Amino acid sequence: MGRWEPDAAGRLREAAMxxxxxxxxxxxTVADIADRAGVTARTFFRHFTDKREVLFAxxxxxxxxxxxxxxxxxxxxxxMEAVAVAVLASAEFFDDIPREYSRRRQDLINATPxxxxxxxxxxxxxxxxxxxxxxxRGVAADVAPLAAETGVAVFRVSFERWISDPxxxxxxxxxxxxxxxxxxx
Amino acid sequence: MGRWEPDAAGRLREAAMxxxxxxxxxxxTVADIADRAGVTARTFFRHFTDKREVLFAxxxxxxxxxxxxxxxxxxxxxxMEAVAVAVLASAEFFDDIPREYSRRRQDLINATPxxxxxxxxxxxxxxxxxxxxxxxRGVAADVAPLAAETGVAVFRVSFERWISDPxxxxxxxxxxxxxxxxxxx
DNA sequence: CCAAGTGATGTCATTGACTGACATCACAAT
DNA sequence: ATTGTGATGTCAGTCAATGACATCACTTGG
Numbered sequence: 001m002g003r004w005e006p007d008a009a010g011r012l013r014e015a016a017m018x019x020x021x022x023x024x025x026x027x028x029t030v031a032d033i034a035d036r037a038g039v040t041a042r043t044f045f046r047h048f049t050d051k052r053e054v055l056f057a058x059x060x061x062x063x064x065x066x067x068x069x070x071x072x073x074x075x076x077x078x079x080m081e082a083v084a085v086a087v088l089a090s091a092e093f094f095d096d097i098p099r100e101y102s103r104r105r106q107d108l109i110n111a112t113p114x115x116x117x118x119x120x121x122x123x124x125x126x127x128x129x130x131x132x133x134x135x136x137r138g139v140a141a142d143v144a145p146l147a148a149e150t151g152v153a154v155f156r157v158s159f160e161r162w163i164s165d166p167x168x169x170x171x172x173x174x175x176x177x178x179x180x181x182x183x184x185x
Numbered sequence: 186m187g188r189w190e191p192d193a194a195g196r197l198r199e200a201a202m203x204x205x206x207x208x209x210x211x212x213x214t215v216a217d218i219a220d221r222a223g224v225t226a227r228t229f230f231r232h233f234t235d236k237r238e239v240l241f242a243x244x245x246x247x248x249x250x251x252x253x254x255x256x257x258x259x260x261x262x263x264x265m266e267a268v269a270v271a272v273l274a275s276a277e278f279f280d281d282i283p284r285e286y287s288r289r290r291q292d293l294i295n296a297t298p299x300x301x302x303x304x305x306x307x308x309x310x311x312x313x314x315x316x317x318x319x320x321x322r323g324v325a326a327d328v329a330p331l332a333a334e335t336g337v338a339v340f341r342v343s344f345e346r347w348i349s350d351p352x353x354x355x356x357x358x359x360x361x362x363x364x365x366x367x368x369x370x
Numbered sequence: 371c372c373a374a375g376t377g378a379t380g381t382c383a384t385t386g387a388c389t390g391a392c393a394t395c396a397c398a399a400t
Numbered sequence: 401a402t403t404g405t406g407a408t409g410t411c412a413g414t415c416a417a418t419g420a421c422a423t424c425a426c427t428t429g430g
Contacts, residue, residue, distance in 0.1 A: 002378090002425070002426080003378080003379080003424065003425045003426080004378070004379065004425090008378080008379085029414090029415065029416085030415080030416065030417085031415085039379075039380090040379075040380060040381080041415095041416090041417090042379080042380070042381080042382095042417095042418090043378080043379060043380080045416085045417065045418075046378080046379080049417095050416075050417075051416070051417090113306065116306060116309070117302040117303065117305065117306045118302065120302065120305040120306055120309060121298065121301060121302045121305055124301075124305060187396070187397075187407095188395065188396045188397080188407080188408080189396090189407070189408065193407080193408085214385090214386060214387085215386080215387065215388085216386080224408075224409090225408075225409060225410080226386095226387090226388090227388095227389090227408080227409070227410080227411095228407080228408060228409080230387085230388065230389080231407080231408080234388095235387075235388075236387070236388095
């Protein structure tokens with residue numbers, strides 16, 4: 001066995017979720033989180049840039065997988081088709097994550113302005129990443145931002161619906177359904 | 186003359202803008218701002234909840250005026266017509282503010298992630314306020330959020346265009362133009 | 371098998387945002 | 401003249417965040 005228990009970052013994430021849920025975001029100190037994870041506060045900041053980011057770790061991967069799917073979409077697919085591919089690709093990201101965990105995490109975010117700020121900027125980053133990806137596919141400059149914006153909207157709505165019903169369809173199907181609804185508008 | 190110079194909040198705002206522009210947001214301490222405004226740091230926090238908010242003071246008024254205009258719009262106006270009225274009402278807000286000031290402020294926000302976060306949540310608040318206003322006008326629950334979202338998009342695009350050209354049209358006209366473009370989509 | 375890394379962590383000190391409690395004092399109201 | 405009241409100052413304290421340096425299990429070249 002190594003000198004330290006492995007996966008300090010994972011332990012910090014779990015500790016943070018638990019404590020934020022118990023005492024609220026403001027009622028929790030970084031030292032509290034670090035203690036529960038069996039490390040020092042200094043180590044917390046080696047794994048996460050700040051107290052908020054611990055709840056958003058992995059969001060880069062989500063973005064990357066969507067951007068990759070966008071790039072890999074058939075060359076003859078239209079902008080919204082390509083975006084649909086990207087959003088659908090996000091689904092596999094949640095395969096490893098219990099829906100209940102996602103729900104509790106989202107409840108926390110919705111209840112905490114500081115965390116909502118962080119989430120909004122993540123979504124903005126996702127939007128501009130998708131926009132960039134669309135432009136690289138040759139999509140017109142006035143269409144790309146709109147399509148990206150729409151894609152992120154589909155993602156958010158689907159995610160919200162997915163976590164709202166513990167026994168509902170898997171997220172892929174929710175996304176498919178949302179995309180279908182979109183077409184009828 | 187009173188015991189203190191009047192309008193401490195105003196002086197703090199100006200000092201903050203100047204220092205953020207000179208040294209950047211991170212390179213400026215609240216004590217710096219307070220010093221330049223001739224007060225103590227404690228007083229800064231009596232006027233603004235945090236170091237970011239000093240650049241967003243007045244945003245409540247902007248939101249209020251838009252919500253009010255929305256409520257006062259003709260009863261027979263459709264959702265998007267009412268939203269258009271609200272967005273146009275935002276224009277008078279900028280009559281008192283030099284365009285150049287708005288531009289420098291926006292440059293600062295765009296260059297500072299922490300300030301971008303704050304701006305995003307302000308926009309989100311505006312969107313939900315407009316949504317609420319639309320619902321109170323009897324707009325259908327599935328239409329209201331979309332119309333509100335669109336209205337805020339029009340506002341943002343117009344504002345961006347307005348500050349990008351120092352000698353361009355007044356903001357009312359930019360908004361009108363943006364709304365016209367929107368109809369052609 | 372040993373010596374020189376290397377990486378993840380701990381320790382310590384410091385800055386700066388933010389808050390609560392309490393004091394002060396020009397001015398207004400009575 | 402007395403008594404608020406409101407805006408500010410003062411002071412002490414908590415906590416997020418960062419830099420500098422130490423430690424030590426484990427790896428790697430010789």
